Amino acid sequence: MKFFPFVWRNLLRNKLRSLLTGAAIALAIALVCILRTMPVGFDNFLNQLATNTRISIHNTAGIVYSMPYAYLARVKAVPGVVSAVSWTWFGGMVDKDKGVTFPNFAVDADTIGDVFADMKISPETLAHFRSHRDGVLVGRMTMKKYGWKPGDQITLVSNVWPLELSFTVSGEIPADQDPRLWLQREYFIQAMREKGVEFDQAGMIWARVDDPNRVPGVMSEVDTMFRNSDAETATETEKSFFQNFFGSLQGFVTIILIVTGLVTLCIVFIAANTASMAVRERLRELAVLKAIGFRWQLLFGTLVGEAALLSTAAGVAGALVSLGLTRLLGAAAGWNPQLGPLSGFVVTNAILVQALFLAFFIGILSGVVPSFGAARRSVASTLRDVF
Amino acid sequence: MIELRNVSRFYRRGADDVHALENVSLEIPAGRFVALMGPSGSGKSTLLNILAGLDRPSDGQVTVAGRKLNDLSEDEIAGFRAAHMGFVFQFFNLIPVFSARENVELPLLLTHLKKAERRERAETALRIVGLAERAGHMPAQMSGGEQQRVAIARAIVTDPEIVVGDEPTGDLDAKNAEEVLGLLRTLKQEFGKTVVIVTHDPRAERFVDEVFLLDKGVLQGSKPGGGAGGLAHAAVGARA
Numbered sequence: 033m034k035f036f037p038f039v040w041r042n043l044l045r046n047k048l049r050s051l052l053t054g055a056a057i058a059l060a061i062a063l064v065c066i067l068r069t070m071p072v073g074f075d076n077f078l079n080q081l082a083t084n085t086r087i088s089i090h091n092t093a094g095i096v097y098s099m100p101y102a103y104l105a106r107v108k109a110v111p112g113v114v115s116a117v118s119w120t121w122f123g124g125m126v127d128k129d130k131g132v133t134f135p136n137f138a139v140d141a142d143t144i145g146d147v148f149a150d151m152k153i154s155p156e157t158l159a160h161f162r163s164h165r166d167g168v169l170v171g172r173m174t175m176k177k178y179g180w181k182p183g184d185q186i187t188l189v190s191n192v193w194p195l196e197l198s199f200t201v202s203g204e205i206p207a208d209q210d211p212r213l214w215l216q217r218e219y220f221i222q223a224m225r226e227k228g229v230e231f232d233q234a235g236m237i238w239a240r241v242d243d244p245n246r247v248p249g250v251m252s253e254v255d256t257m258f259r260n261s262d263a264e265t266a267t268e269t270e271k272s273f274f275q276n277f278f279g280s281l282q283g284f285v286t287i288i289l290i291v292t293g294l295v296t297l298c299i300v301f302i303a304a305n306t307a308s309m310a311v312r313e314r315l316r317e318l319a320v321l322k323a324i325g326f327r328w329q330l331l332f333g334t335l336v337g338e339a340a341l342l343s344t345a346a347g348v349a350g351a352l353v354s355l356g357l358t359r360l361l362g363a364a365a366g367w368n369p370q371l372g373p374l375s376g377f378v379v380t381n382a383i384l385v386q387a388l389f390l391a392f393f394i395g396i397l398s399g400v401v402p403s404f405g406a407a408r409r410s411v412a413s414t415l416r417d418v419f
Numbered sequence: 420m421i422e423l424r425n426v427s428r429f430y431r432r433g434a435d436d437v438h439a440l441e442n443v444s445l446e447i448p449a450g451r452f453v454a455l456m457g458p459s460g461s462g463k464s465t466l467l468n469i470l471a472g473l474d475r476p477s478d479g480q481v482t483v484a485g486r487k488l489n490d491l492s493e494d495e496i497a498g499f500r501a502a503h504m505g506f507v508f509q510f511f512n513l514i515p516v517f518s519a520r521e522n523v524e525l526p527l528l529l530t531h532l533k534k535a536e537r538r539e540r541a542e543t544a545l546r547i548v549g550l551a552e553r554a555g556h557m558p559a560q561m562s563g564g565e566q567q568r569v570a571i572a573r574a575i576v577t578d579p580e581i582v583v584g585d586e587p588t589g590d591l592d593a594k595n596a597e598e599v600l601g602l603l604r605t606l607k608q609e610f611g612k613t614v615v616i617v618t619h620d621p622r623a624e625r626f627v628d629e630v631f632l633l634d635k636g637v638l639q640g641s642k643p644g645g646g647a648g649g650l651a652h653a654a655v656g657a658r659a
Contacts, residue, residue, distance in 0.1 A: 034528055034534070035528065038525075038528065041514075041516040041517060042514070042516060044516060045515060045516040316510065316512055317512055317514060320506065320508060320512040321525070322497065323471075323473055323500065323506045323508075324500065324501065324504075324505075324506055324525065324526045324573070324574075325497050325498065325500045325501020325502070325504075325526060325529050326497070326501075326529065327494055327497045327498075328493070328497075410474070411468075411473045411474070412465075412468045412473045412474035
């Protein structure tokens with residue numbers, strides 16, 4: 033400890049350089065911390081979206097391929113399935129020029145509330161939806177976006193089917209981040225029939241299982257049931273469905289982790305360069321210290337200690353910045369539903385500890401080479417070269 | 420006592436061998452103030468480095484304070500220097516972010532002394548060099564002469580038997596140079612230190628007991644200085 037003031041004061045001898053180097057490391061550590069929240073944040077985001085009892089059943093060829101609507105009744109009959117509902121993409125647009133601005137599906141009015149019971153749609157809203165063929169349930173995000181209220185009349189033009197339908201807003205799906213709109217399948221079928229099309233397909237089926245432990249068995253049974261049919265099914269958990277749906281984001285996360293590594297490497301080089309400059313400027317002093325009896329190991333330790341201290345202190349600052357920033361984003365997500373997913377990106381204690389170790393490691397790594405060279409250099413040759 | 424026997428030092432510079440010292444033998448009894456003088460490149464700094472344990476001879480034997488330096492490892496020599504040697508250099512080399520007292524305290528960090536004791540000793544050393552009242556000043560707030568006196572305080576704070584100086588007056592004006600030489604003389608006279616300096620400064624001859632003359636790496640002989648109380652024993656390399 034008696035050498036701590038020695039290390040500390042040397043660190044502060046060029047305040048601007050230490051500050052700039054520290055700022056670079058702090059910024060990098062903050063960046064690393066924020067990037068490190070991505071995989072967990074993405075997982076949290078999926079967990080927010082998904083339950084552990086809901087499963088999705090879709091054509092094994094992909095979600096853009098439909099399957100017979102008759103599958104719904106057979107899925108409902110599988111032991112463990114509490115309820116099931118079919119979904120068919122409607123592709124409705126409020127404004128043709130803007131295209132589809134929120135996902136909208138034709139669903140079975142009688143079971144949608146059971147399968148998505150966790151959405152906590154009010155009984156009055158569900159009752160209105162069931163009793164009005166033109167009723168729609170709209171996610172809060174879309175309700176706010178368009179300023180819709182229950183009872184409002186809206187018109188959607190489909191970009192998939194030859195339909196332009198008017199609806200009455202039954203009420204909202206009470207989730208801040210939910211953009212979806214559900215319309216009655218029956219209304220959709222009748223409209224198609226008027227166009228001369230008998231539509232007996234479903235885009236996909238969502239089913240709710242009574243016990244999370246039974247989910248794997250139910251999934252297996254459903255897929256076995258439709259094996260060797262014209263439309264074989266691929267059943268997956270809701271989380272897995274969203275993971276696949278956001279598959280490109282997973283790749284993005286991988287890229288983020290690679291970038292994190294590269295950022296760290298860059299900072300090691302920057303810090304090593306700074307440490308190298310600091311050591312070079314002090315060769316004369318180091319030679320004198322060695323002359324008066326400081327062993328090379330001690331000098332090496334104090335020089336590396338300087339680099340590690342700067343880096344670790346900067347790491348603490350960077351970690352605190354990232355913590356503050358993610359908390360700010362979390363708070364912003366509370367105020368603005370569109371920022372909702374950001375609340376899942378949290379700098380955890382584990383990330384903080386990793387960041388501090390990383391900062392310490394950067395310091396050590398950047399300090400070792402220049403410090404070793406300077407500390408091992410013979411006093412006589414330094415005196416000869418420098419004086 | 421410092422004793423060198425047939426000491427030579429060769430450097431390899433490219434394809435050539437540079438003979439910095441050739442077959443130098445000399446004895447400096449304890450409590451003497453001697454100067455190593457000679458033209459640039461004569462090998463006087465090399466000789467100082469070798470007798471101070473900062474460099475190793477290519478050949479020959481170096482004995483200082485009863486220890487054969489040739490036999491010591493690098494770490495042992497560092498420990499030996501810390502215990503027995505004090506150093507003064509031309510460019511002071513005080514650490515700019517430390518006060519005068521903290522600079523003087525530096526060698527004591529290598530001892531087991533407590534902080535209060537270190538502080539007390541540093542203040543005593545500063546008092547000896549006449550800078551007690553400037554203990555809290557930073558090097559940048561001091562003149563060159565004052566900085567060199569702080570460096571001398573740093574050299575003596577561990578109470579070493581030997582103080583060596585490489586051009587200790589080289590960066591000072593005439594007045595400060597005389598003060599520093601006088602101070603080194605005081606170390607010898609009042610504290611019984613053995614003081615060895617390398618210098619170009621002819622004024623030094625008036626303060627030292629003896630001057631050793633080197634040229635082209637060879638010890639040419641010695642002559643008494645103005646402070647001579649007796650003769651050192653010099654042996655010209657060729658004669659030895």
